[in-house]
Amino acid sequence: MTTLLPELSAHLFTLLGEQRFLTDADSLQHYGRDWTRFADPAPCAVVLPETVEEVQAIVRAARAAGVAIVPSGGRTGLSGGAVASNGELVMALDRMNKVLEVNTVDRSLRCQAGTITEVIQNTAIDHDLIYPVDFASSGSSQIGGNIATNAGGIQVIRYGMTRDWVSGLKVVTGTGELLDLNRGLMKNNTGFDLRHLIAGSEGTLGIIVEATLQLTQPATNPQVIVLGLPSMDAIMAVLQAFQAKLPLLAYEFFSELALQKVVEHQGLKRPFEGITPFYALLEYEHLGHDTDDAVMAIVETCMTEGWVEDAVLSQSEAQRRGLWRLREDISETIARWTPYKNDISTTVARVPGFLAKVDAIVAARYPDLEVVWFGHIGDGNLHLNILKPEDVSVADFQMRCKQVSSEIFAAIQEMGGSVSAEHGVGLLKKDFLHYSRAEEEIAIMRGIKNVFDPDNIMNPGKIFDA
Numbered sequence: 001m002t003t004l005l006p007e008l009s010a011h012l013f014t015l016l017g018e019q020r021f022l023t024d025a026d027s028l029q030h031y032g033r034d035w036t037r038f039a040d041p042a043p044c045a046v047v048l049p050e051t052v053e054e055v056q057a058i059v060r061a062a063r064a065a066g067v068a069i070v071p072s073g074g075r076t077g078l079s080g081g082a083v084a085s086n087g088e089l090v091m092a093l094d095r096m097n098k099v100l101e102v103n104t105v106d107r108s109l110r111c112q113a114g115t116i117t118e119v120i121q122n123t124a125i126d127h128d129l130i131y132p133v134d135f136a137s138s139g140s141s142q143i144g145g146n147i148a149t150n151a152g153g154i155q156v157i158r159y160g161m162t163r164d165w166v167s168g169l170k171v172v173t174g175t176g177e178l179l180d181l182n183r184g185l186m187k188n189n190t191g192f193d194l195r196h197l198i199a200g201s202e203g204t205l206g207i208i209v210e211a212t213l214q215l216t217q218p219a220t221n222p223q224v225i226v227l228g229l230p231s232m233d234a235i236m237a238v239l240q241a242f243q244a245k246l247p248l249l250a251y252e253f254f255s256e257l258a259l260q261k262v263v264e265h266q267g268l269k270r271p272f273e274g275i276t277p278f279y280a281l282l283e284y285e286h287l288g289h290d291t292d293d294a295v296m297a298i299v300e301t302c303m304t305e306g307w308v309e310d311a312v313l314s315q316s317e318a319q320r321r322g323l324w325r326l327r328e329d330i331s332e333t334i335a336r337w338t339p340y341k342n343d344i345s346t347t348v349a350r351v352p353g354f355l356a357k358v359d360a361i362v363a364a365r366y367p368d369l370e371v372v373w374f375g376h377i378g379d380g381n382l383h384l385n386i387l388k389p390e391d392v393s394v395a396d397f398q399m400r401c402k403q404v405s406s407e408i409f410a411a412i413q414e415m416g417g418s419v420s421a422e423h424g425v426g427l428l429k430k431d432f433l434h435y436s437r438a439e440e441e442i443a444i445m446r447g448i449k450n451v452f453d454p455d456n457i458m459n460p461g462k463i464f465d466a
Helices: 008-014 025-033 052-064 119-125 142-149 233-243 254-265 287-305 317-328 332-339 347-366 393-412 429-435 439-452
Strands: 046-049 069-072 089-092 100-104 108-112 166-173 178-179 205-215 222-229 248-255 277-283 310-313 340-345 371-376 379-384
Touching: 008 052, 025 046, 025 089, 046 393, 052 089, 052 166, 052 205, 069 205, 100 119, 119 142, 119 254, 142 205, 142 233, 166 277, 178 371, 222 233, 222 317, 233 248, 233 277, 233 287, 233 347, 248 317, 254 277, 254 317, 254 332, 254 371, 277 287, 277 317, 287 310, 317 332, 332 371, 340 393, 347 379, 347 393, 393 429, 429 439
Parallel strands: 046 089, 069 089
Antiparallel strands: 100 108, 108 205, 166 178, 166 205, 222 277, 222 310, 248 277, 248 371, 340 379, 371 379
16 A cells, blocks of 8 residues: 655645645545445545646656556546555546537537536537437536546447547646647547547546537437337347337336336336336437337337337426436446446347347346346447345455356357446456457557556556556
8 A cells, every 4th residue: 555655745735735635534535436335445645636737746746756646537437447445646636627618610618627527518508519428427427537438328329439529638647748639620640549548548548637529419309218128139129120210319228127226216107007027218309290100110010029018208308307217317226235237248239149148147147136237238238237135245245246257258258249338447347358358459558558657657456457
């Protein structure tokens, strides 16, 4: 564990003052962890810079003292990427939270890294535009963390991942240098595009301090339909039926157990009286009577084929939001059970076989545990959540789940999938990285980290060990 040296402590206190240099136990616990609960936070101190220059000064001072830094955003991560468990210095970007510029000609927005995702979304709406990357934690996650983990969310099927909407980045490297990457350009074919290395790097290459994001036109009158499905096999059949006739904004699925938990603990209503093993939530643009006719025809076909047993269509904006809550509130709801999360993916075409193989392993190895399925099925991303029983310790539960995860990840490797679709690697997935990345790739990634961060002070021990 790193001990904060008196000289560094005095320097940081002088630089930031007592309100932004924190060492009390409550602050260390609050800022030293993310949404995971499988590693105890133990940072040496917390710093809250307000300017790029302060970030650079902190990095240079920490580097000189040999103290590691864990960048901290909204702390909503699910892989332990923002956990400081070995005496690191936590650099929280909470105070770098300003929207700096909105450019309606370029349809872009420039902001500091600590800006809350929902603030960015609302600012775009104020200018009749949208920032389309959306997920359940948008009200508390920060854009720097979104970019560092290349966050996905509920509309990847239409809009893609965070990386696709970043046109410029300012990043402070492990040596304290400031890189100004791409500068918001739409075309810039001048060699390596380093911003794409930063997206998804989980703070291991540097600290994102500013971002330029692209905006777009909002969807026209989005509507939601929730379908009750009799089996996992029906999930892909329904997707194919809809995509053949109707462009989709989102295609999500969740299990009956997930729905039960949300209804019970969030005070929501079931979508319809019937109970089915699985549910699909689809969002699409309503463009008039032709859209209504197309949707009704597809649903009728799906029911005739036995893929759908029941359905409900949103009739108002309030009902649309209510139906979305059935899916979006799942993560928050099941957090009380300290779930072991598997965030896995494959190509969309391989999803049916992928689901069957993984579900067989889960059924065999977790017969006594509650298993909650949900995911962004339209882009091949599944969330498999194993709920911890009250009478089992976190350590014992994690050990059991990691053993089973090895079997699941071996199946994923056979199908060319990923052990982390959107949550990142962090602490929880680094032992399994080799299931998705070849040794040669990992060696190159280590070499890249050494260029950006030669002293290994940037979020060490995340993704891989140096």
